Amino acid sequence: MGDWYKRMFEGKLGRYWLTVSDRRKEVTEIQVSFLKEKLPKGLTLDHCCGPGRISIPLSGYMPVVGLDLSGFLLQTAKNRAKEAGVENLFLVRADMRFLPFREETFENVINVWTSFGYFPSEEENEGVIKEISRVLRSGGTFILDMFNPGWLLRNFRERDWMEEEEYLTLEQRSVEWRSKRMKSRWIIIDKCSSEISEVSFDHRIYDLQELKGLLAKKNLETVEVYGSFRKESFDEAKSGRIIIISRKT
Ligand SMILES: C[S@@+](CC[C@H](N)C(=O)[O-])C[C@H]1O[C@@H](n2cnc3c(N)ncnc32)[C@H](O)[C@@H]1O
Structure with missing residues (x-):
């Protein structure tokens, strides 16, 4: 990652x-x-x-x-x-x-x-x-x-589904408050080809x-x-x- x-x-x-x-x-x-x-x-x-x-x-x-x-x-x-x-x-x-x-x-x-x-x-x-x-x-x-992050803490959602014209995306999130880092994972489905891509990322908040x-x-x-x-x-x-x-x- x-x-x-x-x-x-x-x-x-x-x-x-x-x-x-x-x-x-x-x-x-x-x-x-x-x-x-x-x-x-x-x-x-x-x-x-x-x-x-x-x-x-x-x-x-x-x-x-x-x-x-x-x-x-x-x-x-x-x-x-x-x-x-x-x-x-x-x-x-x-x-x-x-x-x-x-x-x-x-x-x-x-x-x-x-x-x-x-x-x-x-x-x-x-x-x-x-x-x-x-x-x-x-x-x-x-x-x-x-x-x-003050807003994020109060409105935190562990996962979301988003649908757009070409893609369907699942976003998963977790926050490690001790290290002050947010970890996210996107699973992206290309609606035309049905191909699935995945990426995990992590950044400091x-x-x-x-x-x-x-x-x-x-x-x-x-x-x-x-x-x-x-x-x-x-x-x-x-x-x-x-x-x-x-x-x-
Ligand atoms: C969230 S996007 C924001 C792009 C732009 N500032 C905007 O508002 O549309 C983050 C950008 O950082 C670039 N980036 C990521 N890591 C980088 C690095 N190590 N050095 C330079 N650019 C980087 C990405 O390629 C991407 O374009």
Whole structure:
């Protein structure tokens, strides 16, 4: 399960995941208008950009570098950027633990839709924030969007069935509160071919205080916190998201 993030976003599973991402059109518009308002114009790193869901529309307002590990999702981003006639977007394939950029390259970094906490060790996850801080210029802005474990605890569902046009999916979840990790298993049935795929994944969950502490250790000072991209204030019990806007000191 250790490197699930390499399997999950490539090949058959990657194609499935793209259908999940493509159902987020409405939320994407809300996210992009939030980012346009909160980010100063300047070179922006979309850290773990996936298929360019955010990078492509955002690059209409400021130059964007989209970085991701998945060759499949980056190719999708490239094709979609070409179709959209986008000029201000540069795509880079790299692992988030080792960013191929010099110190203080970016005015802004964004990490959207729980793209943090993927590694088994605390050091590796903390190292990701260290890398982000390294490539951000002093005074630059980092926006991190994670799910809120406070909400998860109160609304926990051990399993769900989801049916879409092409797929039927069973999602099973368990949370180890002691190690603060959520383990999930997806069983995906392709309705056309009846083929079954399965993937298990496991990531670290963080509450607001812990995230603020992690950021502070890497010179990222929290300046605003929201519970949604609609700018609702954060409520530990009710908010689905933890959105932190931080500034490099
Ligand atoms: C939940 S998706 C979010 C994608 C995008 N931020 C969005 O909001 O649509 C997580 C992304 O992280 C990427 N990813 C996973 N592990 C990675 C790694 N080690 N280095 C860089 N990207 C990685 C995946 O390929 C995927 O595109």
